[in-house]
Amino acid sequence: MSEELDRLARAAVPEVLAAALERAREQAVARLADLLTDAIVAQALAGAPPAPAPAPAQDETDGEALYAYGITPAGLPLPEEVQALTDGGRIDRVAAGDLALLVSHVLPDELRIDEDDLSETGRLATLARGHDAVVRAAAASGPVLPLRFGTVVPDETAARRLLEEHAGSARAQLRRIGDNREWGVKLVRRLDEPAVLGPRPVDRTGVSGTEYLARRRQALRAREDDERSAAGAAELLEEALRPHVRESLRRGGSPGSSLLLDLAFLVPPERESAFLAAAAELREKLDPDGLEVEVSGPWPPYSFAALEPGDA
CATH class of the missing domain: 1.20.5 (Single alpha-helices involved in coiled-coils or other helix-helix interfaces)
Structure with missing residues (x-):
């Protein structure tokens, strides 16, 4: 068998x-x-957790189109000293009322990628970093609502239509985001502390049935203890950082995996120092338990921006 x-x-x-x-x-x-x-x-x-997202969109025609980076207030200065997504491009603005769409001219072929090339110098990574550079430069001047990587509109008429269709939602989100920046925090079980994905195996060699069951119950209790400890650490982390943030959302994590918690925080500039200090204190506190607190950022508010149809 x-x-x-x-x-x-x-x-x-x-x-x-x-x-x-x-x-x-x-x-x-x-x-x-x-x-x-x-x-x-x-x-x-x-190997990162799944997050459904399309590959960069491509215009169905062979003509030039507009690549869209994000929505800003119409009066926000254009990003300076930053290149467009594709070589030789210039950052422009298409306005509709009090909103503007940051764009650059692009040919569809310039957005074609090899999805099998995931290297840091590959076309996909290069385009992604170019998109991010423009959004960051805009966010340095004021509130910006980042659009999904790969957003392309055929022309200025379509750009204004996008602004008009989402005007209500965009205005509300720009007010909410303001000058806050996004920070990421992960709670991770160290690699030398393997994650408990199931009951620990019990060797039955030379073990009586009673002793085997006792060992199995002990393994189950150990797993439950690990999960309770991980859940407690995650709760402690959220409670400690909550006073310093405007908003937060959970992007992933599980007590039974190596990634226990993955959070995104929208942090006001005046609270960033206190936020980072609290994260550093947590890192020291949880280190003896084999847990690491990983902080990344600051980013534009990618996790907190989502266009929805709204009344103009």
Whole structure:
């Protein structure tokens, strides 16, 4: 029976491996497109959690189109000393009322990518960093509502229509975001403290039935203790950082995995020092338990911006 199972397992390896690689590729591409940073490129290569996102959109015609970076108040200065997404491009603004769309002219072929190339110097990563650079430059001057990486509109008429269709939602979000910046915080179980994904195996060799059951109950209790400890640390982290932030959202994490908690925070500039100090204090406090607090940022408010149809 054991030999038959081994044979079946070996036969299934190519198919299982191919499926796993495909899932990893999709997850990495999605992560790159969503968060648009050098750090995310590295995380994608290591295998990041899934976040559904399309590849860069392409205009269906062969003519020039407008690549859209984000929505700003109409009076916000254009980003200076920053290049457009594609070579030779210039950052322009299309206004509709009190809102403006930051754009640059682009040819569809300039956005074509090889989704299998996830290197830091690949086309996808280069385009993602270019998008992020423009959004960051705009955010340095005032509130900006970042658009999804790969947003393309055919012309200025379509750009104004986008602004008009989402005017109510965009205005509300720009007021809410203001000059706050996004910071990411992860609570991670160190690699030398392997995650408990299930009851620890119990060796039955030379063990009576009663002793085996006792050991199994002990393993189950140990797992429950680990999960309670991880949940407690996650709750402590959220409570400690909450006084210093405007908004927060949970992006992932589970007590039974190595990534226990993945949070995004919208932090006012005047609270950033206190926020970082609280995170550093937590890092020292949780380190003896084999837990790490990883802080990243600041970013434009990618996690807190979402266009929805609204009344103009």
